[in-house]
Amino acid sequence: MGKATGFMEYTREKASERNPITRIKDWKEYSSPFSDETLSKQGARCMDCGTPFCHMGMEIKGATTGCPINNLIPEWNDLVYRGNWKEALDRLLKTNNFPEFTGRVCPAPCEGSCVVAISDPAVAIKSIERTIIDKGFEEGWITPRIPQNRTGKKIAIIGSGPAGLASADQLNQAGHSVTVYERSDRAGGLLTYGIPNMKLEKEIVERRITLLTQEGIDFVTNTEVGKDITAQELRSEYDAVILATGAQKQRDLKIEGREAKGIHLAMEYLTSTTKSLLDSNFKDGNYIDTEGKDVIVIGGGDTGADCVATALRQNCRSVVQFGKHPILPASRMPDNMWPEYPNVFSLDYAYAEADAKFGKDPRQYSIQTTKMVMDENGDLKELHTIQMEKLKDENGQFFFKEIPGTEKVWPAQFVFIAIGFEGTEQPVLSQFSVNTKNQKIDAKYGEYTTNIDGVFAAGDARRGQSLIVWAINEGREVAREVDLYLMGATVLS
Ligand code: FAD
Incomplete structure (x- = not known):
């Protein structure tokens, strides 16, 4: 634990936000990361509780508490307090493929579960996360991790939102050959064409897509599966398919x-x-x-x-x-x-x-x-x-x-x-003959298997319109299940 008395000495600060009157004149992000000094003090506010509820994500009656991807929050809070930035980044990336997205736009259910918040404002976890990852990119610590060995297995992922991207990242790192199909002209799903630029600048999304491409993932944009390429073609070409098509059918x-x-x-x-x-x-x-x-x-x-x-x-x-x-x-x-x-x-x-x-x-x-x-x-x-x-x-x-x-x-x-949103669009699903339930793909949380062998589902397409952090959670977990399905054992957590 960093500073035992930190939560009593320092008050919560939010990442600084630009003046509302100035910022509505442009489309740039409205918030910015902490300075090094503020970051250290904000990290010091973490009590490193015996039971870190912030780290333990779950859904109770439709509401999220704690971090769905189990971010190692007390660990990196302590590391930034001590100025160990690089180590903090390593710990952050251990559980979160894309902290640059969640650090900007996650509603931060972790902060809603912070024990400090019983008496004081919660630790500024989200802003700390964002500051660590922004520093990582600025310092050049984040470089392409190109897998050394390939398994020879091929996986098609339909949809390039955070669920598709997280599963692609995990499966590529496990050595599989991954192709992501996206019907839009740009990859990113709602990260690109949903969440506006002032909340999440699109250079940030593009930077990640470029990195994933350098690491070996193929992105095929302007291609709607079910129309430009059929389910049958994909099934014969690939060893497994993940449906990460989102839930963009609007009410x-x-x-x-x-x-x-x-x-x-x-x-x-x-x-x-x-x-x-x-x-x-x-x-x-x-x-x-x-x-x-x-x-x-x-x-x-x-x-x-x-x-x-x-x-x-x-x-x-x-x-x-x-x-x-x-x-x-x-x-x-x-x-x-x-x-x-x-x-x-x-x-x-x-x-x-x-x-x-x-x-x-x-x-x-x-x-x-x-x-x-x-x-x-x-x-x-x-x-x-x-x-x-x-x-x-x-x-x-x-x-x-x-x-x-x-x-x-x-x-x-x-x-x-x-x-609101009604669920995922149907044409592609009927081509794959996957069962749906309440306009979502019928696949159990934690398993992600559909009624069709070798076809998996994750993210909003399975869960209904939700949050980026849940999409990342499901993307990581479906990757583990696909790895297990293809290899009989898994190297993914
Ligand atoms: P999506 O991001 O929806 O991606 C699915 C992708 O699949 C899309 O790109 C789509 O074009 C593609 N696709 C679909 N069918 C096909 C096909 N047949 N062939 C090829 N490609 C296909 N969450 C937060 O945590 N914080 C926020 O601030 C926030 N703001 C939001 C603002 C808006 C306006 C909206 C709509 C949502 C917001 N969300 C937010 C929710 C969040 O964006 C979603 O929960 C998340 O993006 C879901 O990820 P996903 O990968 O499952 O699906």
Whole structure:
């Protein structure tokens, strides 16, 4: 243990964040790593508890506590306190293939489980993690690790999100030949075309893909499995296949006026914005532009918050976010008494920015959209809502009821629908004849085998829309199972 009295001497600091008014003028990341001195003090706050709950990840009733990839948090906290950066990096990389992603955008359930947080603010684990990995890249300590021996086994991975990337990394290091198929023009899944640039700069994702390529992984982009290449072709060419296709099928709103021009699914908005930024710095005009317009985001989760922050950077005239049934702490109703996650899904950045620009919180709670109205050209003109009341029935179940007289009309030229995801897309799954359950691939957590021999599944495609850290967890574990399947024993943990 580092400094026994560290948690009493030093207060928690967050990684510094750029001024909201300045940062909405560009698309650069809004947060930055700690200085060396701050890092050491923040590491010293770790108590190295007898039972490090931060390190022990689990899911309880759908909520994550602790680190799903069992990061060796107390160890690297101690190492950075002592200034042993390189060793801290080694320990970090032992369990986490991509700390540069989680250190930026993980909601940090580890901090929610930190024992220091019983009386004081939690240890700033996420910012420490980010600082260690950024230093590792800066110092040139991270170089391609090219496997010395190859097993002769070939594996196809469908989908290049964090689940696909983590499984590819593990299997490549175990000596197998890995090819990752991706239907988009760039690899990275939602790391690239989902999470906006100001949360995770795309150079960071590209840097990792380049490293994995140098280590021997083949990436085949612009190739949709099931369309450009069939399941049969892949099955005959490869010894095993992993389906890591994500859960990007978005839930839509079936409501009067939905066909009006200006109403989009959130992912159409976020994806087109990032692609245009990367392709041409917006010169191609191939994105949905909200400049000077009134924007409404329907949905109170992190996808919705990312739409708010994107519209602010486009210089929208106004932005409001509706949450009918808040499921995340940051979008909760004022009567929600549950403690907040220290990092609240990285949502608050968007609200701080909206507050700085317009002087108010964009969130509206317990509100229900009743219809969308368009003008004579079919363009969206306004949105009608009613306020909802949250009540309990005789069985103690919550339900929402409209409050008469609270009808309201909102001017809007753009609406972005961010009300969740239904599951993974089906065509590729039916070609592989894999069973699904509730629009997810039917494969048991910890085993990852589907009903088809040699075909495995991991990440959001199996679990439903979740978190990067769970995708990495499943990517690592499915790799272990595939290694075992191919070799009869496994070198992977
Ligand atoms: P994905 O990342 O969805 O990757 C799946 C890939 O498979 C995609 O690239 C897709 O194009 C490809 N694919 C699908 N079908 C085919 C096919 N037939 N052929 C070839 N390729 C195919 N999580 C966090 O932890 N922190 C956050 O801040 C955060 N923010 C988010 C913001 C948004 C807007 C969204 C939508 C999600 C966010 N998440 C966040 C969730 C996180 O991004 C996902 O849980 C994670 O990316 C899932 O990883 P995955 O590899 O399973 O799937």
